[in-house]
Amino acid sequence: MNLTSFRRKVRSLDRLVRETRMFARAMKSPRHPILAHVIPIRRCNLSCAYCNEYDDFSKPVPTAEMLRRIDLLAALGTTVITISGGEPLLHPELDRIIRRIRSHGIIAGLISNGYLLTPERIKRLNRAGLDHLQISIDNVMPDEVSKKSLKVLDTKLRWLAAHAEFVVNINSVIGGSIRNPEDALAVARRAMQLGFTSTVGIIHDGAGQLQPLSEQQQKVYEEIMRLGKASFSSFAYYNQFQKNLVRGLPNDWSCRAGSRYLYICEDGLVHYCSQQRGFPGIPLEKYTREHLEREYHTVKPCAPYCTVSCVHQVAMIDRLREKPMEALARFFPSEPGPSCGMPAAVRVLSWLFLPPKPNSKRRIFTSAALRLLGIR
Numbered sequence: 001m002n003l004t005s006f007r008r009k010v011r012s013l014d015r016l017v018r019e020t021r022m023f024a025r026a027m028k029s030p031r032h033p034i035l036a037h038v039i040p041i042r043r044c045n046l047s048c049a050y051c052n053e054y055d056d057f058s059k060p061v062p063t064a065e066m067l068r069r070i071d072l073l074a075a076l077g078t079t080v081i082t083i084s085g086g087e088p089l090l091h092p093e094l095d096r097i098i099r100r101i102r103s104h105g106i107i108a109g110l111i112s113n114g115y116l117l118t119p120e121r122i123k124r125l126n127r128a129g130l131d132h133l134q135i136s137i138d139n140v141m142p143d144e145v146s147k148k149s150l151k152v153l154d155t156k157l158r159w160l161a162a163h164a165e166f167v168v169n170i171n172s173v174i175g176g177s178i179r180n181p182e183d184a185l186a187v188a189r190r191a192m193q194l195g196f197t198s199t200v201g202i203i204h205d206g207a208g209q210l211q212p213l214s215e216q217q218q219k220v221y222e223e224i225m226r227l228g229k230a231s232f233s234s235f236a237y238y239n240q241f242q243k244n245l246v247r248g249l250p251n252d253w254s255c256r257a258g259s260r261y262l263y264i265c266e267d268g269l270v271h272y273c274s275q276q277r278g279f280p281g282i283p284l285e286k287y288t289r290e291h292l293e294r295e296y297h298t299v300k301p302c303a304p305y306c307t308v309s310c311v312h313q314v315a316m317i318d319r320l321r322e323k324p325m326e327a328l329a330r331f332f333p334s335e336p337g338p339s340c341g342m343p344a345a346v347r348v349l350s351w352l353f354l355p356p357k358p359n360s361k362r363r364i365f366t367s368a369a370l371r372l373l374g375i376r
């Protein structure tokens, strides 16, 4: 085993412990933000035709101000912070922002188009303590819609496979103006070949709403789902929300944006999400536990056809906390076959949260395990 593989293993164990703690805290405490997205720069070095989240002129947010925002999110009890953009690698002091996130014990993520990665930049991200990186790849060959193509980014992916000590997820997209749905399958296969995780997103319109998928697009989506490993994250990603959306059906759920999920724009305002900017639009330093409480209960009319998957995943944790039996049955329905296709982590969750039969000895083990996780 070489040094990078050894360090990867050590860091992955450390991450597992911190992520288990994050999950346990989310199950125990109902109102702290589980996930926040922060924007250190709105500018992007690309200009994808479907994107409404970038400009070509903004300056980076001053580092001192970004560090202050991270401290404010930590004070609200945030457990995961993902840095997004624009293109966050354009921020000259991104590493300091990541270090500040980690100094609070918060899990640090980054969403990038990957263009600016070099072996040295990847090693700097390792040293800063990055936990997760997501790169979206839209097609195999660049076209007028998107330059985020496998052809251009494959070298970067090989550098990541060789040097990254953090988790790398490659996201491909389907729908909207993306020309060849089969490209998403080629991207997913390449990601798995290099040892990365892989997800596929459905392109939303300017309000985060669904663009129905054609029959061909649905077939490709299902094929990519079958490629995914049976991990909790892939299960959580390809949840019932996504399955309904692919078929053009609405979802019945409660969006907890503004409470369990926060989007902090470059001006330091709290918004529901990237697609619902302006609501509630309150400066982060004025955002209080009362706001978290109020927004937890606010009904968002955009929810039925919402495609913002990270907010779906956060909502799944709350559903699980409030109604464990119903949530497990709904999000992870049993399928025929010997193992019901259920990943081990979900089987453990079922074991922990589904009440045992009366007088069952499992009751003792269940309650000890929950205590160990700090849930009871």
Ligand code: SF4
Pocket (backbone or CB within 6 Å): 044, 045, 046, 047, 048, 051, 052, 053, 054, 085, 086, 087, 113, 148
């Ligand atoms: S790379 Fe990302 S932020 Fe930049 S234009 Fe494309 S989708 Fe938008």
Ligand code: SF4
Pocket (backbone or CB within 6 Å): 207, 208, 209, 255, 256, 257, 272, 273, 274, 275, 276, 300, 302, 303, 304, 306, 307, 308, 311
């Ligand atoms: S339902 Fe929530 S996450 Fe989805 S678009 Fe509306 S506010 Fe954003």
